[in-house]
Amino acid sequence: MKTGVFICHCGLNIGGVVDIPKVLEDLSGYDSLGYVTDYRYMCSDPGQQLIKDAIRDKGLTGVVVAACSPAMHESTFRKTAEAAGLNPFRCEMANIREQCSWPHRGEPEKATQKALEIIKASAEKVRKNQELSSLSIPVTRQALVIGAGIAGMQAALDIADAGYRVSLVDRLPYIGGHMAQLSETFPTLDCSQCILTPKSSEVGSHPNIDLFTNSEIHSISGYVGNFDVTIRRKAAYVNWDVCNGCGLCMEKCPVKTDSDFELGLAKTKAISIAFPQAVPNRPVINSEVCRHFTQGKCGVCEKVCPVGAIDFKEEDTFIDRKVGAVVVATGYDLHPKTKVGEYGYGVAKDVIDGLEFERLNSASGPTQGEIRRPSDGKIPKEVVFIQCVGSRDQENGYPYCSKICCMYTAKHARLYKHKVPDGQPYVFYMDIRAGGKGYEEFVQRATEEEGVLYLRGRVSRVFEEDGKTVVFGVDTLSNKKVEIHADMVVLATAIVPARGQTELARLLKISTDEWGFLSEAHPKLRPVESLTRGIYIAGCAQAPKDIPDSVTQAGSAAAKVLALFSSDTLSHTPEVAVVDEELCTGCGMCIDVCAYDARTLDARRSLAVVNEVLCEGCGACQVACPSGATCQRNMDTAQVMSMIDAVI
Amino acid sequence: MVYSYFPGCTLRAKAKGFESSTLASCEVLGVCLEELEEWQCCGATFPLQIDNSFPLVSPTRTLASAKKAGRELVTLCSACLNVLKRTNHVIREDLDKREKVCAFIEEDYSGEVEVLHLLEILRDEIGFESLARKVVSPFAGLPVAAYYGCLLLRPPEEVGIDDPESPSVLEEFLSALGCDPVEYPYKTECCGSYVVLQPGEPAVSPSRLVVESAKSRGAKVIVTSCPLCQFNLDYAQSGSVERGENAVPVVYFTQLLAVALGLGEEVLEFDGHIVPPGLIFQSVGVGGCGGLT
Numbered sequence: 049m050k051t052g053v054f055i056c057h058c059g060l061n062i063g064g065v066v067d068i069p070k071v072l073e074d075l076s077g078y079d080s081l082g083y084v085t086d087y088r089y090m091c092s093d094p095g096q097q098l099i100k101d102a103i104r105d106k107g108l109t110g111v112v113v114a115a116c117s118p119a120m121h122e123s124t125f126r127k128t129a130e131a132a133g134l135n136p137f138r139c140e141m142a143n144i145r146e147q148c149s150w151p152h153r154g155e156p157e158k159a160t161q162k163a164l165e166i167i168k169a170s171a172e173k174v175r176k177n178q179e180l181s182s183l184s185i186p187v188t189r190q191a192l193v194i195g196a197g198i199a200g201m202q203a204a205l206d207i208a209d210a211g212y213r214v215s216l217v218d219r220l221p222y223i224g225g226h227m228a229q230l231s232e233t234f235p236t237l238d239c240s241q242c243i244l245t246p247k248s249s250e251v252g253s254h255p256n257i258d259l260f261t262n263s264e265i266h267s268i269s270g271y272v273g274n275f276d277v278t279i280r281r282k283a284a285y286v287n288w289d290v291c292n293g294c295g296l297c298m299e300k301c302p303v304k305t306d307s308d309f310e311l312g313l314a315k316t317k318a319i320s321i322a323f324p325q326a327v328p329n330r331p332v333i334n335s336e337v338c339r340h341f342t343q344g345k346c347g348v349c350e351k352v353c354p355v356g357a358i359d360f361k362e363e364d365t366f367i368d369r370k371v372g373a374v375v376v377a378t379g380y381d382l383h384p385k386t387k388v389g390e391y392g393y394g395v396a397k398d399v400i401d402g403l404e405f406e407r408l409n410s411a412s413g414p415t416q417g418e419i420r421r422p423s424d425g426k427i428p429k430e431v432v433f434i435q436c437v438g439s440r441d442q443e444n445g446y447p448y449c450s451k452i453c454c455m456y457t458a459k460h461a462r463l464y465k466h467k468v469p470d471g472q473p474y475v476f477y478m479d480i481r482a483g484g485k486g487y488e489e490f491v492q493r494a495t496e497e498e499g500v501l502y503l504r505g506r507v508s509r510v511f512e513e514d515g516k517t518v519v520f521g522v523d524t525l526s527n528k529k530v531e532i533h534a535d536m537v538v539l540a541t542a543i544v545p546a547r548g549q550t551e552l553a554r555l556l557k558i559s560t561d562e563w564g565f566l567s568e569a570h571p572k573l574r575p576v577e578s579l580t581r582g583i584y585i586a587g588c589a590q591a592p593k594d595i596p597d598s599v600t601q602a603g604s605a606a607a608k609v610l611a612l613f614s615s616d617t618l619s620h621t622p623e624v625a626v627v628d629e630e631l632c633t634g635c636g637m638c639i640d641v642c643a644y645d646a647r648t649l650d651a652r653r654s655l656a657v658v659n660e661v662l663c664e665g666c667g668a669c670q671v672a673c674p675s676g677a678t679c680q681r682n683m684d685t686a687q688v689m690s691m692i693d694a695v696i
Numbered sequence: 697m698v699y700s701y702f703p704g705c706t707l708r709a710k711a712k713g714f715e716s717s718t719l720a721s722c723e724v725l726g727v728c729l730e731e732l733e734e735w736q737c738c739g740a741t742f743p744l745q746i747d748n749s750f751p752l753v754s755p756t757r758t759l760a761s762a763k764k765a766g767r768e769l770v771t772l773c774s775a776c777l778n779v780l781k782r783t784n785h786v787i788r789e790d791l792d793k794r795e796k797v798c799a800f801i802e803e804d805y806s807g808e809v810e811v812l813h814l815l816e817i818l819r820d821e822i823g824f825e826s827l828a829r830k831v832v833s834p835f836a837g838l839p840v841a842a843y844y845g846c847l848l849l850r851p852p853e854e855v856g857i858d859d860p861e862s863p864s865v866l867e868e869f870l871s872a873l874g875c876d877p878v879e880y881p882y883k884t885e886c887c888g889s890y891v892v893l894q895p896g897e898p899a900v901s902p903s904r905l906v907v908e909s910a911k912s913r914g915a916k917v918i919v920t921s922c923p924l925c926q927f928n929l930d931y932a933q934s935g936s937v938e939r940g941e942n943a944v945p946v947v948y949f950t951q952l953l954a955v956a957l958g959l960g961e962e963v964l965e966f967d968g969h970i971v972p973p974g975l976i977f978q979s980v981g982v983g984g985c986g987g988l989t
Contacts, residue, residue, distance in 0.1 A: 389862030443852075444861070511881035518881065 050082030051171050052108040054099055056090035056115035058145055065149035067160040070212045074164050081171060082106055090115050094586050096128045098177035103132035110134075110174035114142040114167045135179035136625065137682060142170035161654055169691040176687045182619040187273035188372040192217065194265060194552070197225020198595055199587025200377035201251050201601040206606030207375075208256035212613055215369050216251065217279055219548075221262040224248050225379050226279070227308065231409040231417070233595060234459040235490035241412070245325050252327040268555055269568040272582030272661050273372045273391045273618050283362040286319070287335035291357035293329040296323070297349035305337045311404050313422060314414035321347050323412060326515060333358075373582050373609040376556065376566060377602060378549050380588035383438035383445060383542040390541060391437065391510040397423035399510055399537045401437075402453065405460050409467075419467050421536040424515075428535030431464055432519045433457045433475045434507050438542030440478060446542050446563055451592040453540035454481045458491045460538060461500040474532060476521050484594070503530060508538055543592035557645070558583050566590050576605040583607050623681050624663035625670065627656050631677035636670035638678055644680070697821060699812070700767045701729035702758055704776035705737050711773070711923040713947075714966030717954040718772055718814060720963040725822060725830065729770060731825050738779040747815055752797050755783040759811070770817060772950070774922035778847040778855055780811045780882030785854040813848070813857055814950070815865050815921065817891035824872040832958035834874025840952070841878040841915035841944075843906060845887055845925040858911035860884065866919065869949060873956040875917075882909040887928040895986045903932035911944050917973070919949040930970045 053075060057063030068086050083106045087095045090113060090133065102108060107433045113125045118141040126136035144163040152159035159366065189212050193204045196218035204216040215458040222228065230240035234287040251257055266280035286297075303318035307576075310316070318338040321331045339346035340360055350358040386394040387399050398421045400408070411417040421428045435453050438445030454477070461473040475494075480502075482488040494500040510519070517535040525529050545564035553560045560577040566585045569577040576584050584605040587598040612618070625638075625646070634654030639647040646662035649655070655679070656669075669678045670685070678684060706945055707715040722729055743751040759780065762769040771777050787794045788807030793875045798805055818827055849860040863884065867877035888902035907974050910918055920926050931947040936943040946969070954963050966973050 393862055509881055509885075513881070657859050 049080070049108065049175055050103050050105060050106060050108050051080065051110040051112060051174050052083040052099075052245045053081055053085075053114060053142075053167055054090055054102070055084075055086040055144075055167070055551070056095070056113065057086065058089045058090075058115060059088065060148075062115070062141075062145050062149045062163075065153055065156050065159050066144060066163045069158060069368060070160055071164050071167070075167065078171070080175065091121050091124055096124070099128050099239060100132040103129065103134050105545075109138065110171075110177065111139040112142050112170045112174055113139065114144045114163065116145040116168070117141070117147075117587055118185050118608070126440050133273075136176060137180040138177050140174045140177070141172050142167045150220050165217055165695045168225055168694040172690040172694040173683075174686050176684075176690065177682045180622040180681060181600065183622050183624075183660055185271075185273050185618040185620055187612065187616055187618050188275075189616065190214070190369070191373045191375065191609050191613075192275065192277055192371040193375045193377060195225065195377040195379055195546075195587070195589065196220075196223035196251070196259075196261065197377060197379045197587060197598075198227045198247075199245055199379070199598040200225070200375065202599050202602035203375045203377060203586055203606045203609075204251060204257055205254065206603055207609050208254050210606075210610050210613075211256065212610075213256050213258065215260060215277070215279065215371065216260045217260045217263050217265060219262070219264050220322070221284065221326070221330070221332045222322050223251055223259065223261060226326070226403065227322065227595065228326075229311075229403055229410070230406045231411070231413070232463060234455045235484070235486040237459070237463070238413075241325060242409075248325070248327040252498075259328065260367065261328060263367075265555060268374070271659070272580075273612070274661075275371045275374060275582065277369045277371055278466075279367045281365045281367060281376060283335075283364050284330070285335065285358065286331050287357045287359050288328065288330040288360070289539065290352075290355050291330050292355055293321070293331075294354065295331075296354065297353050297358065298331060300348050300352045302346065303336060303337055303339050310407050310414050313404060313407050321421045325412075328371065328661045333360075333615070339497050349432065353532065373383075373584065373612050374556065374603045375584045375586055375602075376552070376558070376578070376589055377586040377598075378463065378546045378552060378589040380543045380592065381546050383541055383544050384435070385541055388437060388444075388539070388541070390508060391434070391537070394518055396510065396537075397421075398428070398511045398512070398535065399539060401539050401541045402456055402460065405510075405538045409460070409463055417467075419464055419471075426535065427468055428471065428635075429468070430472050430532065430534045431461075431474070431533055431538060432517075432521075432534040433461055433473060433540065434510075434519075434537045435475065435477045435540045436506075436542075437539040441542075446544070448563065448592070449481065450540070450543040451481070452543070452594045454479075455484070455487055455490065455594065457540050458494040458536075459480075459501070462494050462498050465498050465500060472499070472501065474503060474519075474534070476503050476505055476507050476519075478504070478506070484596070502669075505530070543588060545589065546557075549589060549611065552585075556580070556583055558585075576608060577602055580588075582612065618658060620661050621665065623665045624660045625658050625665065625667075625678055625680050627658055628677045628679070629653075629655055631675050633677070635674065637672045637674065641668040641672040643668065697726060698728040698730060699764045699770040699817070700762045701731045702735055702738070702762070702769055702771045702776060702780065703798060704771060704773045705740075705753045706775070706820065706923040710927065710968060711948070711953055713963075713967070714772055714923065714926075716963045716965050717948065717959070720959050721950055721953045721957050722814075724959070725818075725827070727817060727819040727822070730765070730767070731770075732758065732765065735761070738776045740775060740779070740960055741797070742782045749793055749796050752783050752786060753801055755779050756787060756797045756805060757801050759784055759787070759805065759807075759809050760798075760805040762800065762809045762830075763805055768812055770812050770814055771789070772814050772921065772948075774813075774845060774847040774920075775924065777811065777813045778850075782851075782854045784809065784811055802872050803868060811923070815848075816857055818869060819865055824868050827869075828872040828874075831873055831956045833956055835842060835952070835956065836874060837876045838874070838916060838922045839878050839914045839918055840870050840875040840917045841880055841881055841910035841913070842949075843887075843910070843918050843920045843925060843946075844884045845883070845920065847921045848921055849884065866921075866949060866979065870919065870952070872951055874950070878910060878913050880909045880913045880915070882906045887925045889924060889928075892928050892931060899931040900935065901973045903928040907932055907944055907946075909944040911942075915944055917952070918944055918946045919952060920946065922948055935972050943971040947968065 129139035130136040206579040244596045263281040266278040301317035304315045306312040307316035309322040319333045385468045407413040439450040480493045503523045505524040508519040509520045519532045586602040586605040852860040870877045933943040
């Protein structure tokens, strides 16, 4: 056994605190070591070459690199060792930066002693490390995309275009998500439908995309490369394979109800297609209001359907899929205006939210694109837009910025001005956050050329009086209270995660932040990966973001999926738990402590079993096991004891 | 239901009717209010300077004395409630201040007492539904505006008896008495507080806005639980009363409660009011109060 120790200065990060010459001197008296040296930047090419040469020339059988965290460079140095013919699992990192020089900057002597101990302990570990080889996992090269808004559609298209099958699931009967509800989009003011519809039809007709609308994820199990998904397709009470979308049923249906797509600003029928360009263009019966379901009579749709597609007896169906990767793009909801007491709890009819304004402004919306207020259909001559309703409000809402409201409010005010040239839009704002290509210029046009009056301040109260909607606010630039008797008020309510996202995250075993947005693996370097391998995130499910960012993130998530699919096997670290079947009593304590669901009980043999792919090698089971049957490869009890001996 | 009771100074001076109507009503409702012995002024305002602990002395002494009595402490006046609840909050959360104030008053108190407003007891202990069953002379749809002011609701994390932006406890109370609560936008706007002591129109204009808004939406009576609000809203209408114009009486919520419970006018003590409340009661022909003037 000949172990080499390679101490990195990391410039002054380590070398400026730890007395490396002293460490070298002390280690030279440590007889189990075959070779000890140092270098200013061990991760650089010359540094790595130094290690390779030493392995070959000195005949080293183990390597300790005393440098930064293994999270940083373990794979770098294991590749280096492998290149020199050493088993990569006989190379270990001794973390003397994050765990020594950085936190003990003011105590160089103690830091030097600690560095020495960390290195000795690592050397002891390496001496007993087994030669291991990576585990190989098969990959099912099919993907599941949850949520068919712009992010989900983009991810599905990118994966499908690369030649892999995608199951795209959305709980609504149509694809397009919130983007289908928008009128124009910032900063170019191009029509949302015009840029969305081609994509929707591409998704709808793509040979590699299996579209499951009106569907939800019923269950999911498995792990990267091997997920088993059950999709629940909710009963539409219409056989979509037979239906030709003629629309006669909708025309004849006698039951009117509020349209969810129009946010209650218009009525629809009990059997309906949400909007004319919907993909798939097939109707769904709302069983909560349909007279056949509520009163057991009617059935007009069944009578008039020329192809016999109506099927009142249809039940939910369950479809099983095996996929290798999952993209979660479940989107957002708006903070309900009914929760904002000071703005009237949404009781005042002419207080609407941003999405409702989109519908009023949409050519296919309830007013055919004319700006008419909900209460009496009059064209509002004074409109107040209030930003940050719920966002950036630690006391009554959420501390985060919803990111898109500054831009869409500027857009709303401008579009209003285009349609009602003699009208006056006011915008109450806290700051204008217009970071983005062409964004600041877009807001500038609103303020400087198009007569939108921006007032920096908050609104304290909104209420109805004499057919007007009165707004009490303050302009903090002129230090004056402002009272506006407006005709309509538009609230830029905060973006919140889509309803049910927390439950879905639980099903997928991925984490969320305190507000329910999905957590990324690293905020800067791994923004589209969840902490669970094989599950990727995109769009507003992760945090509020606009269409360009959602599309970018979706493309990035798709690229990650494609990288996963680039080979039909995956490698996984072999440094996972193993069970000694002779010693295991099948008590199951390891199953309770496992945070990764990597443990199961083989009841027939009364043995604990490790799913090596799910195991992350945390060691919790090794600690919990009362009979010493469980150990983690290359971190067994004997190794831990000798590491402790080296330190004390 | 037995509670310790802190009347506060105003209820023994300008707001006698608040107390007399409360005590009589509570007797009918089976709520026993046991007055704290040797209570002293709450301090009237909660100190906003963080390094000024002295104003906490008096309310802490009151709280400590309630702790000895071993019961929850009830108060009526919004200002007393505000000071006591906020002081309690400071004593619970701020160890330095707790130590300093308790050492000074030589008491061992760390926020054990729960401070309650009478409205909380009516809502949470008795319940408005059961209160409605005890009403013998319901106000047949009398339009009444609830005025909350600031002290009863804010700051919400320390006082917190209802939503500070859009409260409803008084409206629910009024409905239980058979009144028709009037919704108006000024119900939580400031009445002007002590500014009313300054001469001139600006001092009364905040109160006037409140009254006018309630009136324009049909209110015949305004109720409050704050003696200062009561005075301000009432005083703002002096001119109207002198000119013989239509004015809206401003009364304590417990005065309506007493009437609804069938109690006599002797417990109402409307003496100090500028806008005479009796006329309203007469005009709607409320049972049991026919003789009020």
